[in-house]
Amino acid sequence: MFCLGEALLDKKFWEAILELLKKYNNTPHHKDGKILGSMTTTPHPLAVYAYLMFIHTNASDPVIFKEIENMMNEIIYELAKLYRGGESGILTSGGTESNIVAILAAKKVFSNKSNTVIAPDTVHVSVDKACDIIGCKLVKIPTNGNPVDASTLEEYIRKYNPFAIVITAGTTERGLIDPVKDASELANEYNVYLHVDAAYGGLLIPFLHRHGIIREDLRFYDGVSSISVDFHKNGLTPIPSGILLFNNKRCMEKICYNAEYTLYGKYCGLLGTRPGGSVASIWVLLKHYGLDLYEKIALKTYNIATYAYHKLAELEELKVFKPILPIVVFKHKYINYIELLREILNKGYFLYKSPSLEALRIVIMPHVEKSHIDDFVNAIREIMQ
Numbered sequence: 001m002f003c004l005g006e007a008l009l010d011k012k013f014w015e016a017i018l019e020l021l022k023k024y025n026n027t028p029h030h031k032d033g034k035i036l037g038s039m040t041t042t043p044h045p046l047a048v049y050a051y052l053m054f055i056h057t058n059a060s061d062p063v064i065f066k067e068i069e070n071m072m073n074e075i076i077y078e079l080a081k082l083y084r085g086g087e088s089g090i091l092t093s094g095g096t097e098s099n100i101v102a103i104l105a106a107k108k109v110f111s112n113k114s115n116t117v118i119a120p121d122t123v124h125v126s127v128d129k130a131c132d133i134i135g136c137k138l139v140k141i142p143t144n145g146n147p148v149d150a151s152t153l154e155e156y157i158r159k160y161n162p163f164a165i166v167i168t169a170g171t172t173e174r175g176l177i178d179p180v181k182d183a184s185e186l187a188n189e190y191n192v193y194l195h196v197d198a199a200y201g202g203l204l205i206p207f208l209h210r211h212g213i214i215r216e217d218l219r220f221y222d223g224v225s226s227i228s229v230d231f232h233k234n235g236l237t238p239i240p241s242g243i244l245l246f247n248n249k250r251c252m253e254k255i256c257y258n259a260e261y262t263l264y265g266k267y268c269g270l271l272g273t274r275p276g277g278s279v280a281s282i283w284v285l286l287k288h289y290g291l292d293l294y295e296k297i298a299l300k301t302y303n304i305a306t307y308a309y310h311k312l313a314e315l316e317e318l319k320v321f322k323p324i325l326p327i328v329v330f331k332h333k334y335i336n337y338i339e340l341l342r343e344i345l346n347k348g349y350f351l352y353k354s355p356s357l358e359a360l361r362i363v364i365m366p367h368v369e370k371s372h373i374d375d376f377v378n379a380i381r382e383i384m385q
């Protein structure tokens with residue numbers, strides 16, 4: 001075994017190791033306020049501590065690591081309160097795996113339907129990936145950058161007889177919220193699997209709705225089969241930590257495979273070995289702070305997004321889209337957005353694109369402060385001078 005023993009006390013040993021690591025330690029850090037486009041953030045120190053404490057554990061083995069299983073059950077219990085339903089779920093590596101697994105479950109539950117998934121064209125690329133892997137056809141509903149409307153959704157259900165509908169609660173490029181309740185009613189009426197991709201919006205929407213900031217809510221309305229939510233986005237836990245919740249155990253059983261050679265006898269989901277540390281990191285934050293932590297984050301990020309919106313809107317040359325969730329999208333009225341992005345990157349900032357709007361995307365994650373926005377707006381002013 002790697003027993004460091006005496007070496008740990010040896011100053012020279014540490015100097016050598018640090019020297020080695022430092023060569024690669026020039027990555028940007030979220031706290032510098034320059035990473036403004038990515039849905040990543042600095043994990044909470046307690047979450048990191050818990051992750052490290054359970055770093056040796058495998059969340060796919062509830063026999064050896066039954067404590068992880070118990071933590072997972074408590075997480076699901078808490079989330080079931082938030083979403084008012086969802087009796088079972090698995091840890092995933094994030095929104096991509098969650099979408100793939102949800103569509104796989106749907107295909108197995110509704111094997112009598114056509115081999116088609118329908119989704120608004122704002123859907124995340126991982127759904128294209130899922131259909132490629134599973135071998136299904138993905139029909140995208142044109143939305144013109146708006147949440148899908150119920151009558152169009154119904155028209156597509158009638159036309160394609162899909163086995164699954166995927167809608168998004170917090171779209172990647174703009175933070176739009178598809179109508180979860182309307183879609184759930186249609187899913188019920190037409191007996192179709194409805195997956196709600198809330199990878200980004202899952203920890204924001206219920207709280208912003210509660211505070212009257214947004215109209216849409218996110219819950220297990222009758223007809224919603226699964227909801228995915230990523231804790232490594234607004235949940236302050238280390239990557240990878242996604243959760244896929246199912247409204248009933250029968251759906252979840254569909255994505256479990258026999259593995260008789262293991263003590264548990266089966267594996268659920270896409271991954272085999274998966275990090276128990278991720279479960280521990282979600283659990284410790286939920287235990288210590290409760291859902292209040294996420295409520296605070298939702299309100300803080302939303303307020304800063306509103307601040308950023310107003311600050312950017314002061315610049316006449318920009319067209320700024322009003323934030324729905326804490327995503328601020330903007331474009332220059334005359335300069336092409338790719339060209340503008342190049343200038344912004346030259347200033348040391350990292351933004352993403354919203355290609356469907358030919359615009360740029362700022363995601364206000366928990367690490368973003370008002371002062372970061374002020375500095376960024378000054379950088380934009382300099383570019384435009």
Ligand code: 0PR
Nearest residue numbers: 038039094095096097124170171172197199200
């Ligand atoms: N669903 C939605 C709505 C998302 O926005 C994303 C990720 C996913 C699913 C997939 O989640 P995972 O990346 O956890 O599998 N949105 C990230 C973003 O827009 C995707 C990303 C990831 C982008 C890595 C770039 C990158 O390098 O920031």
